[in-house]
Amino acid sequence: MTGWLGTGARAAVLALAGPGYESLARPLIFRLSAQQAHAGLLRVLRLADTVPGLARLLAATRALGASLEPVQSGGVLLESPYIVAAGLVKGDGFAGEDEALAAVARGRNIIPGWRSVPALAGPVEFGSFTRWPRLGNAGVVVWRDAPTRSTQNRVGLRNPGVRAAAAFLARHRDALPRQFGINIAVSPGVEAPEQQAQEVLESFQVFAASGVRPAWYTLNLSCPNTEDDPGSHQTAEQARIVCGAALDVLRAARGTRPVPLWVKLSPGLAREQYQALMAVFAELGVRAVIATNTLAHPAPDSDDYLAGVGGGRLHAAAVEAAAALAEARSAHGYPVDVIGCGGIMDAASCDAFARHGVRAFQYWSALVYRGPLVAALMQRERSELRR
Ligand SMILES: Cc1cc2nc3c(=O)[nH]c(=O)nc-3n(C[C@H](O)[C@H](O)[C@H](O)COP(=O)(O)O)c2cc1C
Numbered sequence: 001m002t003g004w005l006g007t008g009a010r011a012a013v014l015a016l017a018g019p020g021y022e023s024l025a026r027p028l029i030f031r032l033s034a035q036q037a038h039a040g041l042l043r044v045l046r047l048a049d050t051v052p053g054l055a056r057l058l059a060a061t062r063a064l065g066a067s068l069e070p071v072q073s074g075g076v077l078l079e080s081p082y083i084v085a086a087g088l089v090k091g092d093g094f095a096g097e098d099e100a101l102a103a104v105a106r107g108r109n110i111i112p113g114w115r116s117v118p119a120l121a122g123p124v125e126f127g128s129f130t131r132w133p134r135l136g137n138a139g140v141v142v143w144r145d146a147p148t149r150s151t152q153n154r155v156g157l158r159n160p161g162v163r164a165a166a167a168f169l170a171r172h173r174d175a176l177p178r179q180f181g182i183n184i185a186v187s188p189g190v191e192a193p194e195q196q197a198q199e200v201l202e203s204f205q206v207f208a209a210s211g212v213r214p215a216w217y218t219l220n221l222s223c224p225n226t227e228d229d230p231g232s233h234q235t236a237e238q239a240r241i242v243c244g245a246a247l248d249v250l251r252a253a254r255g256t257r258p259v260p261l262w263v264k265l266s267p268g269l270a271r272e273q274y275q276a277l278m279a280v281f282a283e284l285g286v287r288a289v290i291a292t293n294t295l296a297h298p299a300p301d302s303d304d305y306l307a308g309v310g311g312g313r314l315h316a317a318a319v320e321a322a323a324a325l326a327e328a329r330s331a332h333g334y335p336v337d338v339i340g341c342g343g344i345m346d347a348a349s350c351d352a353f354a355r356h357g358v359r360a361f362q363y364w365s366a367l368v369y370r371g372p373l374v375a376a377l378m379q380r381e382r383s384e385l386r387r
Helices: 003-029 034-048 054-065 096-106 116-121 161-172 193-212 232-235 237-251 271-284 310-331 348-353 365-370 374-386
Strands: 071-073 076-078 082-084 124-129 142-143 149-152 180-185 216-220 261-265 289-293 295-299 302-311 338-339 358-365
Touching: 003 054, 003 071, 003 096, 003 365, 003 374, 034 054, 034 116, 034 142, 054 116, 071 082, 076 082, 076 216, 082 116, 082 124, 082 374, 096 161, 116 124, 124 161, 124 216, 149 310, 149 365, 161 193, 193 216, 193 237, 216 237, 237 261, 261 271, 271 295, 271 310, 271 358, 295 310, 302 310, 310 338, 338 348, 348 374, 358 374
Parallel strands: 082 358, 124 180, 180 216, 216 261, 261 289, 289 338, 338 358
Antiparallel strands: 071 076, 142 149, 149 302, 295 302
């Protein structure tokens, strides 16, 4: 749509998306606890995926709100620099693989949002998926801290496991979005590096064999909220083993260019650790690093366990991590891009990462505080600032 009609339609969509969400929808949603809102959202997404024609309507709304803004990052020509981070469209938890596969065979939607979220929001990173299904943690697992626009969670990598996730996505191959990523997490609690590498290898093999072809894969080396020590997977030595296993599978794919591999790290690692990791990623051929996952803090209702903070209270630590990675990148000319994640909410938070050469951004908490069309809002805010 061009001319005044297009401009008018965009203004209307953005008014609905911005002030409309913040003054009407958000106060209603915030009457519920974060846990209730999260569970309700998953119910809505499960239903939305099945409503005939809805995905097309959502995609049209998105197209009205934002123009295409392709950006090259991490070996991918991304159709938009704003990507929904892993953890929203990740699927149901299961106690075992047979049960998860049986649910797929029965036609159950085990990954709520797989169709509706990308239609409305644009590129999405599906997952994290682990080699085996996980039920995640019980009880209250999500919180929000509205004054700082933060979230906190200890979902604990609840997911259907790679085999069922791949079978489900393969079943819907013709309706998958044009561009999406798949996030595979190292299995929490697996100590031996060889076993860890074996599980990563199998996870990538399962997806490769399914015929589902994402635009990128992310290997999530940072697994907070699982009572596993996230730092242990993020040494240069461990990263070399597990990334090597993933890359072996991706490079074995015949007849097509290998899907680029990204890696996701925690905030708060030592500067030297980020630098050492960057050297390994460059050497192996990892194309991007997502900085960062959530920051582990005591859960709001108990000091006995940790829960990952995202949003405003993560932002500074995530930018610091991105800066350390970007410094190593430019000092050594490493061909590894940095993707910003952590409190991406508006033009200023994007630009805090962009100052370090970051061109693509992932967000999760912004969906809670600014609504499902936050990418369109950020695009407009940033273009107004550039004028
Ligand atoms: C409820 C919830 C679940 C999440 N699950 C995952 C996950 O499974 N894998 C992952 O890599 N990141 C996961 N994350 C982390 C986000 O992808 C993101 O890195 C983090 O929230 C920081 O972004 P934000 O500041 O925009 O929220 C999750 C975040 C939330 C809030």
